[in-house]
Amino acid sequence: MRITDVGGFALSSPIDPSQDRDFHGGTRRLLKRDVVLAVVETASGLRGAATAGATSSAMREYFEGDSQGTFADVLENEVAAALEGEEIDEITDAHDLVEATALPDRLETKAISAIDVALYDIRGKELGTPVYELLGDQYENPPEPTTDLPLYASSGMYMEPKEFAEQAGYVEEAGFFGYKYRPGIGPDADRRTIDLVSEALDETEMMLDSHTWWKLEDSYGDETVDDIVAYADEKGAYWVEEPVAPDDYAGYERLAETGAALAGGESEASPDGLLALGETGAVDFLQGDVRHHRGFTGCRRAIEFCRGRDVEFVPHNFGTWLGLLANAHLVAAAPEVDLVEYPIFEDDPLVDASGDPGMYPFDLAFDIVEGRPPVENGRLTVPDEPGLGIEIDLDVVEEYPFIEGPWTEFRYES
Numbered sequence: 001m002r003i004t005d006v007g008g009f010a011l012s013s014p015i016d017p018s019q020d021r022d023f024h025g026g027t028r029r030l031l032k033r034d035v036v037l038a039v040v041e042t043a044s045g046l047r048g049a050a051t052a053g054a055t056s057s058a059m060r061e062y063f064e065g066d067s068q069g070t071f072a073d074v075l076e077n078e079v080a081a082a083l084e085g086e087e088i089d090e091i092t093d094a095h096d097l098v099e100a101t102a103l104p105d106r107l108e109t110k111a112i113s114a115i116d117v118a119l120y121d122i123r124g125k126e127l128g129t130p131v132y133e134l135l136g137d138q139y140e141n142p143p144e145p146t147t148d149l150p151l152y153a154s155s156g157m158y159m160e161p162k163e164f165a166e167q168a169g170y171v172e173e174a175g176f177f178g179y180k181y182r183p184g185i186g187p188d189a190d191r192r193t194i195d196l197v198s199e200a201l202d203e204t205e206m207m208l209d210s211h212t213w214w215k216l217e218d219s220y221g222d223e224t225v226d227d228i229v230a231y232a233d234e235k236g237a238y239w240v241e242e243p244v245a246p247d248d249y250a251g252y253e254r255l256a257e258t259g260a261a262l263a264g265g266e267s268e269a270s271p272d273g274l275l276a277l278g279e280t281g282a283v284d285f286l287q288g289d290v291r292h293h294r295g296f297t298g299c300r301r302a303i304e305f306c307r308g309r310d311v312e313f314v315p316h317n318f319g320t321w322l323g324l325l326a327n328a329h330l331v332a333a334a335p336e337v338d339l340v341e342y343p344i345f346e347d348d349p350l351v352d353a354s355g356d357p358g359m360y361p362f363d364l365a366f367d368i369v370e371g372r373p374p375v376e377n378g379r380l381t382v383p384d385e386p387g388l389g390i391e392i393d394l395d396v397v398e399e400y401p402f403i404e405g406p407w408t409e410f411r412y413e414s
Contacts (some may be wrong), residue, residue: 002088003039008074010069013032021159023216026410026412028409028411035051035368036051037368037392046122050117052075068344089353094119112295116296120295122387124202130385135332145382150378152178153178154341154342155358161185169200171357174377176204185212187228194208222254230258240263249280252264252283264285268292274305275302281311286305289327290330315341348366364400374391
C-alpha cells in the first residue's frame with residue numbers, strides 16, 4: 001500500500017454541565033472527554049482509522065500540561081511527513097519510519113499504536129478479510145477465531161455505596177460478565193461498597209478499579225490497601241485493578257501475598273513495560289491496549305507472554321466504539337483470551353436495563369462510527385466484514401471541535 005495522507009483530529013465531547021464526584025480527600029470534576037482520531041488514506045482510495053493519544057488512566061499527561069490537541073499535531077506533522085508517499089509492504093515498516101522521526105518515547109509509542117491499527121484496518125480491506133483473521137495467522141498453531149465475546153462493564157465512579165450497588169444491578173440485568181467500578185470514597189465506605197455490590201450481584205462478577213487509591217494527596221497507606229484488597233477477595237472480587245501506582249512492582253508483589261487476583265498494565269508506557277509487570281508474577285490479569293502499546297503488533301508480544309502461563313491477557317479499553325472493535329479483533333484472534341472491557345456511558349443505546357448504569361455523558365464515543373457494534377445481552381459479535389468491520393463518521397470533526405484544557409481535574413481538600 002502507498003500512503004497518501006495521514007490526518008490527526010483532536011475532538012472533544014463536552015460534559016455540560018460539568019459533574020463533580022467526591023472521593024476521599026477531594027473532588028474530581030469532569031469537564032469533557034477528548035479523543036484523537038487518526039485517519040490514514042492510500043493511493044487506492046482505502047481509508048483506515050484508529051483512536052489515539054495519551055492514556056487517560058494515570059492522567060500524568062494532564063498534570064504535566066500536555067493535551068490531546070498536541071498529539072493530533074504530532075500525527076499531522078512529524079508522522080505525516082514520515083509516512084506520506086511511502087510504500088508500505090509490512091505494517092512494521094511504518095513503525096520503522098515513525099521511529100526515525102526521533103519523537104519522544106511516549107509520543108512515538110502512541111503514534112505507532114494508532115498507525116498500526118489504522119494500517120491493519122486498510123490491509124484487511126485490501127484483502128477482503130477481517131482484521132482478526134490477519135492477526136490469527138501470525139500465531140503459531142493458532143486456534144479458531146472466537147468472535148462471540150463476553151464483555152465486562154466498566155462503570156461506577158465515586159458514588160455512595162448504595163448507588164454503586166444499584167448500578168451493579170442494572171449491569172447484571174443487561175447481561176454483562178462483570179461490573180467494574182472505581183472506589184476511593186474512603187476506606188470504610190469502600191468496604192461498605194464491597195458488601196453491597198457483592199450482595200447485589202448474582203451471576204455477574206465484581207471488579208474493583210482502584211487507581212484512585214494511589215493518586216490521593218493523602219493516600220490510604222499500605223496497611224489500609226492490603227486490608228481492603230484482602231476484604232474484596234474474601235467477598236468474591238474477580239480482580240482488583242491497579243491497587244498501587246503502575247511502577248510499584250514491589251507493591252503488586254506484596255498484595256499478591258493476600259491471595260487476591262490482581263490486574264494491571266494499562267498505564268505501562270510500552271510493550272516492554274507490560275512484559276516487565278507480567279514477569280513479576282504478581283498479576284493474574286495483564287491489561288494491554290492497542291491504543292497504548294504499539295497497536296496489534298505490540299499487544300501480540302504480551303499475549304504470547306501470557307500464553308501457557310498463570311496470567312491472562314485482558315485488554316484495557318476505555319473510550320469509543322472504534323476502540324472497542326479494535327481491541328475486540330485482537331481478542332478474537334488471540335489464543336487463551338476472550339474477555340473485553342466495555343465502558344458504559346450515559347444513555348448508551350447498546351445497554352438494555354431498567355436504569356442507566358452510565359458513568360457520564362460521552363456522546364462522541366457513539367457518534368464516531370457509522371452504525372452500531374453488534375452488542376446484545378452483554379456480548380459482542382466481532383464483525384466479519386473487511387478490516388475492523390465498521391466505518392468512521394467524519395462528520396464528528398465538525399460536530400465535536402477540540403476544547404483546550406484538561407478533561408478532568410482533581411481538587412484536594414486543604
